[in-house]
Amino acid sequence: MTTLLRADGLGLSYGRRWALSDCTLDVPTGRVVGLVGPNGAGKTTLLNLAVGMLTPSSGTIEVLGGRPGASTAQLAKVGFVAQGTPTYPGLSVEEHLRLGARLNPGWDDALARGRIGRLGLDLSHRAGKLSGGQRAQLALTLGLAKRPELLILDEPVASLDPLARREFLQDLMEAVAEQELSVVLSSHLISDLERVCDYVIVLVASRVQLVGDIDTLLATHHRLTGPRRDPARLPSDQQVISASHTDRQSTFLVRTEAPIHDPHWTVSELSLEDLVLAYMGHTGSDRGTGPPGQAGHRPTLEVLQ
Amino acid sequence: MIEFHLDSRSGLSPYMQLVRQVRQALRLGVLSEGEQLPTVKDVVAQLAINPNTVLKAYRELEHEGLVAARPGVGTFVTATLTDTSLAAHGPLRQELRRWLAKARRAGLDDESIEALFMTTFRTAAQEDIA
Numbered sequence: 001m002t003t004l005l006r007a008d009g010l011g012l013s014y015g016r017r018w019a020l021s022d023c024t025l026d027v028p029t030g031r032v033v034g035l036v037g038p039n040g041a042g043k044t045t046l047l048n049l050a051v052g053m054l055t056p057s058s059g060t061i062e063v064l065g066g067r068p069g070a071s072t073a074q075l076a077k078v079g080f081v082a083q084g085t086p087t088y089p090g091l092s093v094e095e096h097l098r099l100g101a102r103l104n105p106g107w108d109d110a111l112a113r114g115r116i117g118r119l120g121l122d123l124s125h126r127a128g129k130l131s132g133g134q135r136a137q138l139a140l141t142l143g144l145a146k147r148p149e150l151l152i153l154d155e156p157v158a159s160l161d162p163l164a165r166r167e168f169l170q171d172l173m174e175a176v177a178e179q180e181l182s183v184v185l186s187s188h189l190i191s192d193l194e195r196v197c198d199y200v201i202v203l204v205a206s207r208v209q210l211v212g213d214i215d216t217l218l219a220t221h222h223r224l225t226g227p228r229r230d231p232a233r234l235p236s237d238q239q240v241i242s243a244s245h246t247d248r249q250s251t252f253l254v255r256t257e258a259p260i261h262d263p264h265w266t267v268s269e270l271s272l273e274d275l276v277l278a279y280m281g282h283t284g285s286d287r288g289t290g291p292p293g294q295a296g297h298r299p300t301l302e303v304l305q
Numbered sequence: 306m307i308e309f310h311l312d313s314r315s316g317l318s319p320y321m322q323l324v325r326q327v328r329q330a331l332r333l334g335v336l337s338e339g340e341q342l343p344t345v346k347d348v349v350a351q352l353a354i355n356p357n358t359v360l361k362a363y364r365e366l367e368h369e370g371l372v373a374a375r376p377g378v379g380t381f382v383t384a385t386l387t388d389t390s391l392a393a394h395g396p397l398r399q400e401l402r403r404w405l406a407k408a409r410r411a412g413l414d415d416e417s418i419e420a421l422f423m424t425t426f427r428t429a430a431q432e433d434i435a
Binding site: 030170195218 | 311313316318319320345346349350351352353354355356357358361424427428431
C-alpha cells in the first residue's frame with residue numbers, strides 16, 4: 001500500500017509561536033481521513049503544508065510520494081478546497097468551469113457540467129449570488145473535476161445548514177466510490193466525520209494526539225468501570241488515557257490490544273466522539289489521573305447530535 | 306431490494322449496522338436468495354457514508370457465506386437464514402422465559418436482569434474472541 005501523507009517531525013512556526021510541532025504521520029492511500037481538533041489546533045496549518053501553500057519550518061512532509069507543490073505533476077495530483085469553500089463572487093458558474101479547464105491539465109469537463117446540471121445550478125449565475133450550500137457544491141465540483149488523486153478540504157461543511165451539509169457529504173462520498181479518490185477533510189464537528197471517515201488524526205494545541213484507522217482505534221479502546229482502583233495497579237499493557245474516581249468507583253479509558261478478562265470491570269465500548277474527547281483532554285503527561293479537561297486549559301470541541 | 310438506515314445512537318459501528326440489517330432482512334424473509342443488495346454507490350449516496358464501510362460490511366457478509374459479489378454486476382444473496390434459525394426461536398424463547406421467571410423469583414428487577422444479561426453476553430463474546 002502506498003502512502004498518502006507522510007510527515008516526519010513536521011513543524012511550522014510563526015516567529016516564536018509554533019502552529020504545528022513535531023508532527024509525525026504515515027497515512028495510507030484510499031482513505032477518507034478526518035482531521036479533528038479545536039479551533040486553532042493547527043488543522044489549517046497542516047492542510048496548507050500538505051498542499052504546498054506553506055513551507056515547513058522543521059521536518060519533512062510528503063504527499064503521494066512527492067513534495068507538496070514541487071511540480072506541476074504534484075499540483076495536478078492534489079485538489080484543495082480551502083476553508084469557507086471560496087469561489088470568485090464576480091465570476092459566473094460557467095466562467096468558473098472555464099477557469100478550471102484552463103488551469104488543470106486533467107480537467108474532466110463532462111464530470112463538471114454533469115454535476116452542475118444535476119445540482120440545478122444556472123451557468124450564467126454569479127457565484128456571489130449563490131447560497132452557501134450551492135457555493136460549497138461549486139467548489140466541490142471544481143475540486144472533483146480536476147480529477148485529483150487526493151482531495152483536501154478544510155472545514156468544508158462548517159457554514160452549511162444540516163441539509164446542505166448532508167448533501168455535500170453524500171456527493172463527496174459518491175465521488176470517493178466512483179473516482180478512487182483519497183480524501184482529507186478537517187472539521188471541528190465529530191458528528192460530521194463519524195460516518196464518512198475511516199481514518200482519524202486528532203490535533204490538539206499544535207500536536208498530534210491520536211492517529212489511526214477508526215475501527216482499529218475503537219476496537220482497542222475500552223471504558224472500564226468498577227470498584228475504585230489505583231491506575232498503577234492496572235496491567236502494564238493497558239495504557240490509561242483518562243481516569244476518574246469517586247470514593248468507591250473508578251472509571252478508566254484504556255488502550256490495549258489484549259482482551260480484558262478482569263471480572264471486576266464492566267467494559268463498555270466507545271464511540272468516536274468519546275474517544276476523540278478523551279484524547280483532547282489528554283494533552284499532557286502531568287495529568288495522569290485527573291479526568292480529561294478538568295485541569296488547566298480546556299480545548300473546546302463542539303459536539304452535535 | 307432493501308434500504309439501509311443508520312442509527313447514530315445505537316452504539317454500533319455503521320458497518321456492523323449494515324451487516325445486521327442484511328441478516329435481519331434474511332431472517333425475516335425480506336431478502337431471499339438471488340436478490341441483489343444495493344450497490345455501494347447507492348448506499349453511499351443515500352446515507353452519506355464512507356464507501357469502505359459498505360465494502361467492509363459486504364465482505365463480512367460474503368465471509369459468512371450469505372452473499373456473493375459478481376464483479377461489475379453487484380452483490381447477490383446466496384443463502385437464507387429463515388428456515389434454520391426461525392425453527393430454533395420457539396424453544397429458545399421458552400427457555401429464556403423460564404430463565405426470566407427464575408430471575409424474577411430471585412428478586413431481580415428489570416434493570417438487574419438487563420445488566421446481568423449484558424455483562425454475561427459481553428464476557429462470553431469476549432471469551433469466544435480470545
